[in-house]
Amino acid sequence: MSLVNKIKLLCDEKKVTFAEVERSVGISNGQIRRWDNSSPKIENVKKVADYFDVSVDYLLGRTEKKRYYDLTEKDEQSIQKELERMINNMDNESGFAAFDGSTIDELDEEDREMLIASLETSLRIAKRIAKKKFTPYKYRD
Structure with a gap:
């Protein structure tokens, strides 16, 4: 093209x-x-x-990736690994409490899924911001 x-x-x-x-x-x-x-x-x-x-x-057609800070497959794997670690820590720690004071064990399945989805979205946003901020100029274009 x-x-x-x-x-x-x-x-x-x-x-x-x-x-x-x-x-x-x-x-x-x-x-x-x-x-x-x-x-x-x-x-x-x-x-x-x-x-x-x-x-x-x-x-110029040299890549199909629109932005240098778009997430790669390696980034996605890293996000999933970190998300799994966070969920395991919440399950194992009695110190986690939701806004209403309930623990992770007391959340119903829908609320738990929403919490996990929010964490995953937050990790993706943080990863993109970090790539945008810390990618050396020589690798940007």
Whole structure:
């Protein structure tokens, strides 16, 4: 898929036009469409990538991963391992109490599942934030 087609898909997802993107990032009107026939300046490609919060490599078709901080299979395994550890600790520790003062053993199945889902979501968010914050610049694009 060409650079222009990738940008078109991103525009469709965000419900914006090429003209709106060009105005927002400060490039001349009609510039993106001309990238089918001429090579763009890397600075302009970076601006567009930043606008859509995707990597330059994604725009150029070098990877299918939109963001450098997207979770990998290894990250997912790490999250599941940590979640399992947390659940085991809650089951084994008598010190855990929910907001209403009940212990993990006293929660009904639905509440327990919601607690686990919340913990898993929190772990995913924390992992993405950490990747975004601590990934060295040389690995970002």
